[in-house]
Amino acid sequence: AEPVKVGFLVKQAEEPWFQDEWRFAEQAAKDKGFTLVKIGIPNGEKMMAAIDNLAAQKAVGFVICAPDVKLGVAVNRAAKRHNLKVMSVDDQLVDGAGKPIADIPHMGISGYEIGKQVGQGLLAEMKARGWKLDEVGVLRVAFDQLPTAKNRTMGAVDALKAAGVPAANVVDAPQAKTDTESAFNAANIAFTKNAKFKRWVAFGLNDEAALGAVRAAEGRGIKQDAMLAIGIGGSQTALNEFTKPTPTAFYGTVLISPKRHGYETAVAVYEWATAGKAPAPVTLTAGTLMTRQNQAELRKQMGL
Amino acid sequence: MASLQFDNISKVFPGVKALNGVSFEARAGQVMGLLGENGAGKSTLLKILGGQYKPDGGRLLLEGQERHFTSAGDAIAAGVAIIHQELQYVAELTVAENVLLGRLPTRFGLVDHKAARRLVAEQLAAIGVDLDPAARLSELSIAQRQMVEICKAVMQDAKVIAFDEPTSSLSHRETEILFRLVKRLRSEGRTLIYISHRLEELYELCDACTIFRDGRKIVTHEVMAEVPRERLIADMVGRELQDIYDYRSRRHGPMRLEARGLHSARLPEPLSFAMRGGEVLGFFGLVGAGRSELMRLLYGADARRGGEVLLDGKTVSAAGPSAAIAAGIVLCPEDRKEQGILAHSSVAENINISCRRHGLAGGIFLRHGREAQRADDFIQKLRIKTPSREQEIRLLSGGNQQKVILARWLAEPGLKVLILDEPTRGIDVGAKNEIYKIIHDVAAEGCCVIVISSELPEVLGISDRLIVMRDGRISGELSREQASETAALALALPDGAPAAPLH
């Protein structure tokens, strides 16, 4: 018989995170004996084409991390039209009004919650270092064009504010693109404008954003003892910082598990389509703060 | 021994046998004239000589040695310089840089701009042209650009120099300079080839001449001076031509076109003139006299500062060429390449571009059949040499391109005023004769025809009346009876200059 095909559609195929997710989904396919079809869907148009393409290949269903959560209705309609099982991963799909779509099972994180974890990580380390909260500048490397980026960074801001960081200390550094150089330039200007702060914490939507802030700080003589940055993702960018001989201001990154997301969602859709076993409506996985100290151990735990 | 020898040269383009076994030779210290109707293959031969085209057959010998040029650079290195029919300059570079393009002097690896300017200034002075070597070509008039091209060729210090219709955009003054230059080069023992459609020029300059027709050599006359004019024309055109101007006197209608106080930034004062239906009005003047400027104002091609144009008593909108055309006024521009042709479009397209608006199906759709028919009619009527109406116009010889542009305007059904700016530039005698006939036919229908020309015999030969311009002003008006070369030149030349005929 023809092998069963399950699709795995991700919004940013070039991002290491999704490469990892795909890798673990492949693993699942091997273990369970189905074929995985991986397609990158950078925008809504490509997403629709990919779903059509899956149907043409006679896939039974697919896992999706959509380029925008509001594409939920479109995903749902397309899946229904082609009679495909669908499950979302990472970002939960919502309808036009912003309500999660009930009949699409989801496994993932909440950008806002991950952001909060970033904030809490920063707070803990500031406390350990004995920094006074009202003397610390908070650098939010912002890319508000991307809803998940906004959710994440606002989560971090809210956590910091809740712990007593004055709202006035929060400095936005809007980056033009999501790469390190843009973050660098944006952070540079923010430091110029706010020379009054001698100590800084920084974060952004991903590790690259945090790294840009760190490099910009170094360029202005703000070193590891006066600066703390926490990224999101646990990518190679972060690991590179951890393996440097001396610690840098890149303090940590909130690691989420591409293994669980990739492996478990692929299996869930496969079993749903073949054995009729519907996945749990919502599974939220937590992030873990990874630092220089616990990185080796943590990565081993996660099977990375 | 012949310094330059063409031996059985052939060249084929898709659909065209441009050269068919052409053989002749030219000696050092000789000016060899090339004549032939438009599309006869003259320019093609020069392009082969210049390394631009590879011949499909035959040999090219320089001083007895067979040469195979694979690029223009090879030809230059072998001592061949060509002044092309289509000017080849870089508008954004300076005079000095254009002249020395490919051979700029350097010092310590850097361009020696000073030396370049000096060298070029010397050469320009030697030729007798007053031009700033540091001026950009884009700032110069066509005539000045042509002089730069000539200077470029001369500075290559070549043994063989070929001129492809160098005078077509020059007027008297530069023409004189050029003639002196050619004579000097001949006396220096160089081999010169000279293409022109102006027979007077050929008689003045050439020692011998070779005549082409349809890609074949018809004959070489070793002594130019001994060949009668009629014989040249007959060899070239393949038939006898009596009076080439073909002037017929007509009864003129009532006043039709009136230009009142046309004014622009480039004209020193407002200009006015008027003409009757059926009249052929000639405009004569030196380069830069303002004739083109005036006609462009009339046509709405340039913004006016003031003035108005009346046609049959009604004001013509100054909104632009389209408005003028709608009123029945058309202009055939002087710069064919830049302002006339749609280079990559077909001959048919170039003919139909404007007049097609009259015969649309349902007021919207083109009638392809009718357009094709019209194109074919004109190709035949004007004897346009092209493999088909679908040929891209840029692949036609210069003179044939000119005929296509003319056809574009003759095709206008509501034609009332036909303005021709240097209409016979680069056109062979036979075709000139045809164009003159057309001019007279158009006038006979009651239209106004304005002809700008820098060829004095031509304007004198075809006009009912002549307006002469100088430095942006109308310096005088001559009836056909009054008009003579002396009278016209007296009005055209700056005060005090000798007003003697040139040839």
Next chain:
Amino acid sequence: MNTTTLAQRPAMTSPARALLKEHSMTLGYALLFAVLAFSVENFFSGANIVGLLLSVAQIGMVACTMMLCLASRDFDLSVGSTIAFAGVLGAMVLERTGSVGLAIGSGLLAGALIGAGNGVLIAYLRVNALIATLATMLMVRGLAFIASKGQAVGIADEGFISFGDTTFLNLPLPIWMTALCFLVFGVLLNHTVFGRNTLAIGGNPEAARLAGVKVEQLRVWIFLLQGVVTALAGLILSARITSGQPNAATGFELDVISACVLGGVSLQGGKARIFGVVIGVLIMGTVENVMNLLNVDAFYQYLVRGLILLAAVLLDQLKTRGERRG
């Protein structure tokens, strides 16, 4: 004098050959299609062909007007932003008023205004087309973000959504719309004064002007049309994805321009063939479709796409070899 019989034609320009040359790209594509139909599983199935066509519906529509734009020696980088803005605006108007007509009308109007703005900047104010449309690209994208506060605007209206997925003779509406665009703009290009004048101003604007073409006006119209068609594509896209997305269609402009250039439209102006554009668009879509069917790794997709682009133009180049001299 007689009209000359021009030397017998060399073999290579016989009408048959010319026809072959004219349609070499089409033949090439047909061949590619046949090979793929036999070798790639699921490629030649109704569902897949429909999917393929749908995937190029937006590009196809906009390529029609981009063809005119390039043919007139212009350039438009703002189409991606216009798609996004029209989609967002349509969705917002729909949300507020509930009227499909108003939503579509306002989207198209916005497109027309953006296009006309580009046209005026370029034709009358003589701003370089690259910079002018880059500026509108930025501004319109900004407006899309500002209007939507950076969030996708959901669409719930079934009537509007059906716009994107109603089928007619088994083909969804967007495909019919695209086909219609090709038809209309093909006729416009080849059988109307508008189209011919467009080619003329691309070939030589000064000559065209002197021949009576209202160059400035025509250029504004071309951009305006482009704006309207692009907005339409944006509205259809928003219907298909049931939301107006402010960051939709980034990089879209390059895809459209590539499709046109692949189809033989010259960036130097003056040259365009609607048939070529159809093929260019299909090539782009087919490559993507097949790579996904074959499960080509995302990173290698870049490589393959680049190679295919090159192969396509090189093939096309071969046939024009020898026409020009090196």
Next chain:
Amino acid sequence: MNTTTLAQRPAMTSPARALLKEHSMTLGYALLFAVLAFSVENFFSGANIVGLLLSVAQIGMVACTMMLCLASRDFDLSVGSTIAFAGVLGAMVLERTGSVGLAIGSGLLAGALIGAGNGVLIAYLRVNALIATLATMLMVRGLAFIASKGQAVGIADEGFISFGDTTFLNLPLPIWMTALCFLVFGVLLNHTVFGRNTLAIGGNPEAARLAGVKVEQLRVWIFLLQGVVTALAGLILSARITSGQPNAATGFELDVISACVLGGVSLQGGKARIFGVVIGVLIMGTVENVMNLLNVDAFYQYLVRGLILLAAVLLDQLKTRGERRG
């Protein structure tokens, strides 16, 4: 006889006016700068100016060669990918061999090969420059992803890193490098046969060819140079961000081309001024810098950037008004 005075020049090209016109953009920028220095807090501080300059270091370097490329009537979309690839490759070689020399060498070599490849495709195989460099852009980006498996490649070598942050007379090395590039390419453009011939082939390729300029060879050299300089920019960037990132510098090509066009380089070829390019680059950097200093909302930044671009070219346009006919 006497020398003839050929038509006198119109008054408007007097040397003083010409000079003013030539440098109007520079004056405009100087004015803008002065206004900003007084009105925007923190703008005119050493740290900010250094930051501003750093932010345009890469664009500035590549704009130098892009200027040549555009001047010769070509086009290069592959620079962004080349930056990424050179950075990734350099970092990988450094990781494997530990030799800074080898890392830089291999990065530059890769750049040279990519550039030469573009050049050969365009000059000899006559592939349209847009398509050719779009194809290389895709392929090189693909290679960057494949080589690095999509992951950032870390750089630990202090020697290499110092490349990006050593300062000299208070200015970081990348700024000096950019200044050097402007100097070198300014001289190249204006004072070498190479530069003049580049303008010639852009202004009128046929004329250049007829004058014996080896057009094809020259074009390959231009692209090769572009590749090398771009790779250098990529290596410097990787040193600055202490890693080679495969998705660095997306959209970079458009920024560079815009800077050049802002600086008066013509897309039709034949026109280029190094000074203009410097100003173009500075305008791009300044606008971004000031918007962030003024805390302009991200969404409104799009709008402002578009408006500024337009304003800059419109201003520049005013002065050339009336120069052309019609």
